[in-house]
Amino acid sequence: MSQYRTFTAAEAVEYAQRFGGLSDASSLVKAEEVGDGNLNLVFKIFDRDGISRVVVKQALPYVRCVGETWPLTLDRARLEAETLVEHYRLCPQHTVKVLHYDAELAVMVMEDLSSHRIWRGELAQGRDYPQATRQLGEYLAQTLFHTSDFYLHPHEKKARVIRFTNPEMCEITEDLFFTDPYENHPRNDYPAQLEADVAELRRDERLRNEVAGLKHRFFSHAEAHLHGDIHSGSVFVAEGSLKAIDAEFGYFGPVGFDVGTALGNLLLNYCALPGLLATREAADGREQRLQDVRTLWLTFAERFQALAAEKSRDRTLAWSGYVDAYLKKVFADSIGYCGSELIRRTVGMSHVADLETIKDEAMRIDCIRHALSLGKTLIVAAPHIDTVDTLIARIRQNG
């Protein structure tokens, strides 16, 4: 890492000229730092006509929103780039294209997606992309099936588990998802009005048993090469198009974690909509989110099932009754991880714009409380929910 230095805007432009793969590279003239995440510098690189042409992303050696007191490995830039390259190989239509990366500088150059918008913002404004959930289900099925034991040779799988071992980023998830919200932890961050609800999380035995199981499986179940952070802020959408970005949490973990994170962010939006839109629009949006939950799961499960039937290398796992049984377990896991996403986004350190941007304070508290309560319900009910219709019924019952 001896060559590492943090890029200035001018250096980002120069780097994009060299490695952006553009035939008119010299036309790149300006960089704008647009990173709104917690961990990285992100430069959009513009040409003379003011058109953004490529993106340069560089990992910082610390957690940006906390500062240099929370150091963080630069190896995550390699892990992110290699995860995206691998997912692009498996599902090019729904993965951002990496044009170049350099492990020492912890930097990568990616295709520009200015024609797209971050899905979270669109969802919060009630803008619907009718293909998005189907496309996200397709992305999850393609990337997770093709990196699972159904498909990979065991030697290749084991080599990849090693290559994508990601201790520091996994630790963030281990702590922020599964530990902090269920303890009295200084990193937690929630409105004072929710103190009683949060205290209840620490006392609920069934809940804590289930959360322990989710954490244990996150630690130990190397089922497939996950994106690891596939929330609606890691997804770009445009009309008919969807692209996953931001894969620095990529590692081999439980398939239900990726599916559950995606479902959880649909439900965070579901809980937030009454605070974001007028009554009628909010009601329509919520119905749409429930349909999105259905579409996302069914697309994922049907595509995974079809890929297993067509392309499984392992003859034992390919047995069709087993694929069904496995997907039932993945469904239960997904509901559990979905619930833990709802709780960690309301009680834990890292919040979502859907809820944070609700202007009316009482309404915001109500929506946050709803998300927290729904998360709890889903974690405890997860082992007992068999179908996506039952899941949707449980979500409706919860309010």
Add this chain to the structure above:
Amino acid sequence: MSQYRTFTAAEAVEYAQRFGGLSDASSLVKAEEVGDGNLNLVFKIFDRDGISRVVVKQALPYVRCVGETWPLTLDRARLEAETLVEHYRLCPQHTVKVLHYDAELAVMVMEDLSSHRIWRGELAQGRDYPQATRQLGEYLAQTLFHTSDFYLHPHEKKARVIRFTNPEMCEITEDLFFTDPYENHPRNDYPAQLEADVAELRRDERLRNEVAGLKHRFFSHAEAHLHGDIHSGSVFVAEGSLKAIDAEFGYFGPVGFDVGTALGNLLLNYCALPGLLATREAADGREQRLQDVRTLWLTFAERFQALAAEKSRDRTLAWSGYVDAYLKKVFADSIGYCGSELIRRTVGMSHVADLETIKDEAMRIDCIRHALSLGKTLIVAAPHIDTVDTLIARIRQNG
């Protein structure tokens, strides 16, 4: 591996003189090759008085019983030595002591255990070692707890998963345990009289779904650092003493695999006893095996539970209700893996002396058929058996 050469007896003596850690090393004069396994040379090294003082074990670059057409990695010698060193650190009273190892020569020098006997032989002759199952339960609890996510820091755990990645030895288990017996495979080896029973294995949907789940968890669930092959031929016993040996299959896998392999070998003996001993002795021996099953599981579970309460590093997993829930899953896994051990030892390539040494052919076929049938029953019933008493009742029902 450039220095690798297969040891002659004289070279084994010389090696033991240099690395056996004996103060009277020059008194070592003779080596006897005693390897009865499939994969290695094993030399007992004797002194001038004809007393065996240390053991030299060298991995061969192929499967011994098949020949040079089935090559096998020499890295297993490192994996075995490092697994034994680690397990000795965690449970010195029940692990053979490694005195020296050399990865390039694929060789290790171990303490001599001539005062002990292989447990399988003792079980087959109806000789009971009253402490053995309790001690084996202790070994399993100590080694598996201290290498699990309950105890290890996640960074350390991930580093060890990498270090103990064991693709070639795992592949043997993946094939011989979970694939071959359920297919028409040339490696299978069973009496012609069992053709119909074996054909039924290939048609039984519930069985094949469960076996697929066992295989999938063997592939992907890195719960703890397993011995990986803890059958009664990998265990030395003496009065009041038990020592695990032969850990070349060591890797991070599902805890239930080790527990199930141990249980399975008690039950292989249970099935074989009517062919090995007189009626009354056989009946007593079988009762003792059922008590052994109970003692092994209860010792393992109680010790694991106690260690989790005392020494868990992870506060989330340490939640007592979760330890119970986890041990329930381990129990179900153990019964399933136990069943798969019964089947792979009767239908698959690798057999056990308990059954093979039954002289009366009709009786031998009956005993083998019983083991096969019990294996099937246990695999299918595993998810529904909640207590060790229920397990024992199911074993009795099966005959």
